[in-house]
């Protein structure tokens with residue numbers, strides 16, 4: 016496959032909105048002469064579709080069939096076209112219809128479990144091979160099994176994007192001069208942030224330990240082990256524990272552990288959780304602040320008053336809060352274009368929280 020085709024497959028595996036997929040493939044803003052060979056693309060999609068969202072494949076094929084006549088006309092008339100056929104266009108058309116018929120009965124299922132591969136570029140080099148993380152999730156389920164952690168939320172993708180972009184020399188990331196790094200994720204859900212951090216930094220630190228935690232036993236027992244395995248993170252340096260911010264007993268699990276960095280995404284969603292979360296942060300800083308420990312909390316700002324409460328609570332507890340990054344729908348470049356592929360549901364801000372010693 017050429018690099019353009021690899022990019023298209025990556026977009027497919029990250030579930031680029033199907034309505035805009037063909038437009039992306041034909042995008043005029045691409046400065047490449049490489050072409051997407053439609054047969055190569057469809058074969059690739061088919062070759063590993065066992066775990067894939069068949070409804071999404073159906074939508075993509077549907078879009079392709081809609082645009083096929085245009086493709087056939089442009090590819091035969093101009094060399095500028097971004098797509099081409101390996102065979103005769105007419106036999107491709109016939110073949111695609113045959114494939115599509117197999118998918119006709121597949122209907123939208125909100126409970127569908129999908130494996131999504133997220134691709135992030137690393138550092139400032141947009142041509143770097145980047146980081147790929149596979150996550151099994153239920154992207155259409157807001158809440159089930161007493162948790163909201165069955166899908167990956169936008170704030171988690173933004174925090175991962177930020178960690179990857181800042182790798183490895185950002186003051187907000189590098190916290191320790193020694194060779195051991197212990198990172199703790201709170202309310203990790205599908206685990207994309209903690210797993211990504213570990214994959215990025217495992218080679219950077221001589222000894223990197225990731226502690227992925229969530230209040231939900233379902234997340235800890237069902238969601239995380241699978242996603243860690245999917246990403247080859249099953250060694251003794253990656254731990255997952257149930258940890259509820261409101262349970263003092265569970266919080267004290269970490270009393271004897273040295274933590275350098277705390278990460279959290281979309282865990283400031285209401286006043287009650289903020290009340291316990293901020294207290295939990297203070298407890299964690301109590302033992303670790305002298306080592307330079309701090310937290311990066313990525314918050315989706317659904318209501319300004321909720322985040323104001325978070326900041327106020329931090330201040331009441333003697334915690335310092337600093338805005339380190341933000342993203343809104345006005346940002347045409349970066350996160351929305353490279354990772355989310357659609358408008359944000361609400362602005363996202365990353366706060367650095369630390370403790371005055």
Ligand SMILES: C[S@@+](CC[C@H](N)C(=O)[O-])C[C@H]1O[C@@H](n2cnc3c(N)ncnc32)[C@H](O)[C@@H]1O
Nearest residue numbers: 162164167168171202203204230259260280281
């Ligand atoms: C909106 S989800 C965010 C999940 C993940 N961080 C992400 O952004 O994709 C909130 C997560 O916090 C967890 N959670 C909610 N209340 C909690 C508590 N009191 N203690 C620990 N985890 C909690 C939920 O189980 C869920 O996984």
